[in-house]
Amino acid sequence: MSSLKENYNLMIETLIGIFTVDKGKIKILMIRKKTEPYKGYWILPGNLLNDKETLEDNITDVVCDKLGLPTMYIEQCHTFSNLNRHLDNRVLATAFIGLIDNITLILKKQDKDDVELEWFDIDSIPKTGYDHDKIIAKLITYLKKRIIDSNILKILFPSDFTLPELQNVYEHILGIKLDRRNFRKKLINLGYVTDTGDVNEGYMGRPAKLYRFNEEIESRNLF
Amino acid sequence: MSSLKENYNLMIETLIGIFTVDKGKIKILMIRKKTEPYKGYWILPGNLLNDKETLEDNITDVVCDKLGLPTMYIEQCHTFSNLNRHLDNRVLATAFIGLIDNITLILKKQDKDDVELEWFDIDSIPKTGYDHDKIIAKLITYLKKRIIDSNILKILFPSDFTLPELQNVYEHILGIKLDRRNFRKKLINLGYVTDTGDVNEGYMGRPAKLYRFNEEIESRNLF
């Protein structure tokens, strides 16, 4: 603990992968960089940490002020400390995931003129600036693991979703096909979801029933 | 990304909770602080990050050079960024877990005269300096979760352990009693462990058979 000051030319940024689900597909929000370096490339939203706020406060500010999105559920995932992350300065990055359901997102977002945002399917990430491709890969892996071993999917499916949509997400994450009958049986019989009585009209084929997650269900591995 | 330099009076330290299992009990290694502040208190080993190394390299150096322990399996867990972690400076902390089995530990450790180390049962953590009590709590929670949903326990039980020892660890972590017959049945029938043919002599009661984990087993939730 000697030499407290001398070794410090070192900065920290926050980065966030914001995820939502739209029609059974998991999407991540990226922002197009407007200045050099990496001008025109897609990157994760984020900000440099200043010395009067926590990482969590900082990233919450990014979400609200910079992106115009509502406050959302976040989890810290990993701190990246490779030496060459930035070209000039040493900058560490603490990466978060943020989860928001599509309905709240559409209702509460405020458009910002000064940022160019786009949602990408997590299977179709564009070319990124910096090392954000590696960070995104880690965030997606983290998200998948959390979906499998907790019930954070509730946050992405707040109410009035269809079981085929939910099944799509599970199949996508697990990389396997699930039997429709067994899927419904498990979710319904184990008390995870409840029929809302409504149906999802306006699509091709037979309208699907709408469900919501039950609140009081404890987390366990479903698949 | 304006104002790169002006906001930086900010440092990062690494901290590590090193865990081992001894006779069915999970232990964590702590170090006694020899200087003010918090002189005489127990803290987690760690070090300030300098600008020429990654967090992972830094903590590996702590383990080897400062503590005299062999290189071990580590995982990054969380970065703590509360404003008042240290008294004078703003110091963030990235905390790791390190896992090592008791046999390798005893064989390969080099005693260091200048550090006072002690292994504490994770249920009996002493009074700590700084916010290390909170960090330890988080590390223990993290470790428990990882033990439940992966097979990192293999790292802590390399070979020649008894099933009652292993059962103790599971019971401790899960906070429940497990049936001895069902525990053995599961571990053996599902191919997780193999009888080495040896027994554990020299303790009271009937000697226990010794087992080792099978290598090729995929990770799943056992309980």
Next chain:
DNA sequence: GCAAAAGTGTTTTCAATACACCCATGG
């Protein structure tokens, strides 16, 4: 009426649970 997508039941298999007595050693 046909294309598209959603809904439904039964059987089999296997792991999970509950449960009580005997065995091997040290002192």
Next chain:
DNA sequence: CCATGGGTGTATTGAAAACACTTTTGC
């Protein structure tokens, strides 16, 4: 021989997996 801790088998229950046809809507 007794105290201590370890090892063993069976029956029941419940979830997991496999499997094909019918229903509802839009066009």
